[in-house]
Amino acid sequence: MSEDAGIVILGAGQAGGEVASELRKLGYTGRVTMIGDEPHVPYRRPPLSKAYFAGTVSAEELYVVPAASLEKAGIEFIGGVRATGIDREHKRVSLDDGRTIPYHKLVLATGGRARPLPLEGADRPNVFLLRTIDDIERIRERATLGARMVIIGGGFIGLETAAVAQKLGLRVTVLEGLPRVLARVTIPEVSAFFERVHRDAGVDLRTGAQVAALEGDELITHVHLTDGSRIEADLVVVGIGLIANTELAEAAGLAVDNGILVDEYTCTSDPDIVAAGDCTNHPSEYLGRRIRLESVPNAMEQGKVAANTLLGNKVPYRSVPWFWSDQYDLKLQMVGLSAGFDEFVVRGDLENPATRSFAVFYFRDGHLLSVDAVNKPQEFMLSKKLVAESARLNPAVLADESVPFKTLIAEAKA
Ligand SMILES: Cc1cc2nc3c(=O)[nH]c(=O)nc-3n(C[C@H](O)[C@H](O)[C@H](O)COP(=O)(O)OP(=O)(O)OC[C@H]3O[C@@H](n4cnc5c(N)ncnc54)[C@H](O)[C@@H]3O)c2cc1C
Incomplete structure (x- = not known):
């Protein structure tokens, strides 16, 4: 495929948006097309469980590359459309609206999706995952004063959501299956600090709480635990982790192992395809091994590296991982x-x-x-x-x- 086909970016999230902007900043004047299955232009997800849920920032304030900026930069945005296949031989991508888009170079910035609760009833309209603006919009409709919100998962997203919901006047229960919250990221002493803070704020926080079943017909009304307890619920929010969106890469025959395998320049096993963000498994100089990270700094840094690689600049990814969380x-x-x-x-x-x-x-x-x-x-x-x-x-x-x-x-x- 000729260079005229330009650069096609699959995934209009933080990483995809960063690649697109960086390409223009670096002086690339060729065609850039960004395809995203959400209807929105790239936006910041961190405020979703924080200020956006609290209602203190608008959707427009979340946008990292507003539509006007995309237009001004000559970046073509195809929103609300899913890429369904990559034909590496003919260098083209097929979309679920029937279109086929050719590429000269391809960027995979497909991120991840929230892990669904593997229980019957998880598809009821008052059981929510939390990954997108649209998820929060739906949660907000049911998060009324005094409503009983049961949050499954005591990681960052669950705890941030609990803090906001508590402040909004909901009655909040957090169920963490492990013996302590934030167990994957910190020591027991820090977990205990956060558990105290939430309990002092009025959250019914239960650790070692194994969810056994969801009860209810049209709507879930109770969450059952394996210890026999039954917790009333008006809405259930599930925050139990992420599944990296690697299926497209895998189906195209790229090397995938807990993320799309890339090197420090974001190159995949195909010289015409780079990948960035939550969907990648990359070498970390700091750790001395590979890792897949789920964080904005990682998505942005890798996005910048990917743009450089696409333009032939050898800029390695060497960042130390960092994270943040706002609670109360x-x-x-x-x-x-x-x-x-x-x-x-x-x-x-x-x-x-x-x-x-x-x-x-x-x-x-x-x-x-x-x-x-x-x-x-x-x-x-x-x-x-x-x-x-x-x-x-x-x-x-x-x-x-x-x-x-x-x-x-x-x-x-x-
Ligand atoms: C509620 C919440 C709070 C968070 N808080 C923090 C925080 O405080 N700090 C922090 O560092 N990180 C936080 N994160 C994580 C951070 O948002 C992610 O690490 C970051 O968004 C990753 O960006 P990405 O572009 O790699 O992936 P994503 O943001 O997942 O973007 C990928 C996009 O590609 C789309 N896509 C996937 N497959 C296709 C396809 N086949 N065709 C078209 N489009 C496709 C996806 O739908 C998505 O829109 C939070 C995440 C959430 C959900």
Whole structure:
């Protein structure tokens, strides 16, 4: 296929939007077509379980590349249409509206979809997944004052939704199957802090809670647990993880293993196809192994790298993973992954929920591995560089809150 066919981007999410904008920023003047199965132009998902659910930002404020900007940049957006196949031999993509779109280079930015609850009744109209603007719109219709919301899953999305729902005046129950919330991302002490915060706010938070069944005819009215409890529900929100959208890549014969396999330049096993965002499994220099991440910083960084690769610039992806979560007045910011730490030190008071500010520094062999910071923006910002450098710090001095963090790390490194 000739160069005239230009670059086709499958998936109009954060990563797809970033590739498109970056291509223009880098001076690419050829044809760019972005195809998304949602009707919306690329938008930010993080506010969906935060400010957008709370009603403090509008849908337009979520858009990362508004329609007018796309038009101005000459990016063709085909929304509400699903790509159903990739013909790598003839370099064209088929769409579910019958069209076939040729490409010179293809970008897979297909992200992921919310994992459905594998139980009968999960398809009832008051059981919701939470991934899209449209999901939140539907949740909002039922999230009325005093309504009983049962949230299945005590990860970031479940807990953020609980915090907003509680503030909106719903009666909220959170059911976490594991013995503690946020178990995949942090230590028991931090999980316990968040559990206390939610319970103090009035959330009925249950850990080790295994959902056995959903009860109800047209609508679900109760959630049953394996311990025999039966919880009343006006609406159920399911936040139990993500399934990467890799089927298209797999069907096209690309290498896929818990995500589309890419190298540090976002190249897939086909030289004419790159991939970016939640759908990829990429090598991480920081971890020394491959990983599939679900985060905006990853989608944006990989998007930038992909655009560079498409234009022949060799810019490797070398970012340290970082995440954030807003719950009530708490901003949790995490840099690096703490799995594999052999020592940690807490700066601030983790036991006292009234203080609501602390940072946990994780070490391996004396090197800073990762940091979880709650309402400690300075610690987080400075730690991003320290984690990237795998800095050697004296853990003992970090705990001293009477010394400003900036001074402390300078002294500790000296
Ligand atoms: C409620 C919520 C809160 C979050 N909060 C945070 C946060 O606080 N911090 C953070 O870093 N991250 C957060 N995330 C995660 C973050 O939003 C994702 O990591 C990010 O959106 C990934 O971007 P992406 O472009 O890779 O994928 P996506 O955003 O999933 O975009 C992919 C798009 O491609 C479309 N698509 C898939 N297949 C096809 C096809 N065949 N044809 C056409 N289109 C297709 C999908 O429908 C989707 O629109 C949150 C996510 C959710 C849902």
